[in-house]
Amino acid sequence: MSLHLSTVALRAALVAGIAAAPVLFGTSPAAAQAFTPDSAIVQGLQASVSNVPTVSAEALKGLALAHMQYSGPPQSRPPLAIQLDQLAQINVEIEFDLNSAMVKPASYRTLGAIADAMHNPVLLGYKFLVVGNTDATGTREYNMKLSQERSDAVVQALATTFRVDPRRLESVGLGQEALQDTRNPDAAINRRVQIFNIGSTGVLAP
Amino acid sequence: MKRVGFVLAALLALAGGQAEAQTVSYAQAAGLLAQHCGDDIMKLCRGLNLGNGAIHACLAQNAGHLSPACAANHEGIRQMTEARAAAQKEVYKVCDRDRAQYCPGLVPGDGNIVSCLLEASKVVSGACTASLVNAGYTQQ
Numbered sequence: 001m002s003l004h005l006s007t008v009a010l011r012a013a014l015v016a017g018i019a020a021a022p023v024l025f026g027t028s029p030a031a032a033q034a035f036t037p038d039s040a041i042v043q044g045l046q047a048s049v050s051n052v053p054t055v056s057a058e059a060l061k062g063l064a065l066a067h068m069q070y071s072g073p074p075q076s077r078p079p080l081a082i083q084l085d086q087l088a089q090i091n092v093e094i095e096f097d098l099n100s101a102m103v104k105p106a107s108y109r110t111l112g113a114i115a116d117a118m119h120n121p122v123l124l125g126y127k128f129l130v131v132g133n134t135d136a137t138g139t140r141e142y143n144m145k146l147s148q149e150r151s152d153a154v155v156q157a158l159a160t161t162f163r164v165d166p167r168r169l170e171s172v173g174l175g176q177e178a179l180q181d182t183r184n185p186d187a188a189i190n191r192r193v194q195i196f197n198i199g200s201t202g203v204l205a206p
Numbered sequence: 207m208k209r210v211g212f213v214l215a216a217l218l219a220l221a222g223g224q225a226e227a228q229t230v231s232y233a234q235a236a237g238l239l240a241q242h243c244g245d246d247i248m249k250l251c252r253g254l255n256l257g258n259g260a261i262h263a264c265l266a267q268n269a270g271h272l273s274p275a276c277a278a279n280h281e282g283i284r285q286m287t288e289a290r291a292a293a294q295k296e297v298y299k300v301c302d303r304d305r306a307q308y309c310p311g312l313v314p315g316d317g318n319i320v321s322c323l324l325e326a327s328k329v330v331s332g333a334c335t336a337s338l339v340n341a342g343y344t345q346q
Binding site for chain 1: 228231232233234235236237239240242243244247249252253254255256257258259275289294298313315316317318319320321324341342343344
């Protein structure tokens with residue numbers, strides 16, 4: 001429960017940081033403030049425990065597809081059979097165009113801030129899993145496809161425009177199979193992109 | 207172009223007295239793109255994404271239809287992102303001798319190299335320090 005809360009707190013910090021960003025263009029804030037949003041993301045993604053479970057995009061996708069067999073209402077379905085709470089993670093709010101994998105310009109700064117965090121010295125040695133989730137509106141198959149396209153779009157921007165080594169990135173869409181709020185399956189909180197630190201890269205050939 | 211020069215100068219001034227970085231963060235550049243070209247992108251480049259240069263290619267192709275602010279700034283903003291990327295790539299070349307000297311256990315390609323160089327910041331070469339600052343890895 002505390003882990004869940006800390007994730008929410010980090011998201012709040014992230015949103016607050018981004019909301020405060022226009023200060024950058026204001027009079028003359030302390031230099032340190034300019035780095036607050038980035039440091040909140042970095043803090044969230046720093047590996048907190050050394051002995052983290054192994055998680056891959058492929059394994060998560062398999063679990064999500066298997067989860068589609070539960071045909072009852074979202075509230076009655078069991079959670080995905082995987083323990084992700086132990087991984088360092090953040091939830092980010094990235095706005096997509098309706099029924100599209102297009103990231104809206106309003107969220108470009110967030111994408112850049114995620115890239116800055118992944119280039120931060122303390123995170124340079126780690127790999128990250130980008131996970132797309134939808135709410136329960138629409139069919140489960142459609143949501144599975146859309147969320148994959150969205151997480152792919154985020155990873156592609158990070159790997160090309162923002163030069164995060166693609167060997168450090170994995171992408172998976174879970175559709176509506178991993179709702180954050182199962183009691184309110186259509187709630188906005190379920191439409192989210194999660195980023196997990198999935199461990200050390202080891203040495204990557206330059 | 208002139209406007210971007212002004213914005214860039216303002217950003218660098220705000221980065222603080224001790225920072226001499228010649229580049230801005232990805233977040234700052236991406237925020238500027240949204241600020242100057244957000245409406246143009248929603249109108250002319252709907253469905254496209256930042257990855258693989260698709261947005262900048264679209265803006266370039268639609269040069270005649272852009273708002274004045276976007277037309278004046280989008281290429282300069284693209285160059286900001288490229289400058290930061292180049293600075294980050296450059297670190298490994300500029301600091302390679304320092305890596306060999308002060309981080310003897312770390313081979314090229316190890317993600318811990320930058321952290322090691324920062325820990326050795328008092329002794330690494332001036333060129334390496336400047337390169338680390340430009341890459342956004344440290345502020346001084």
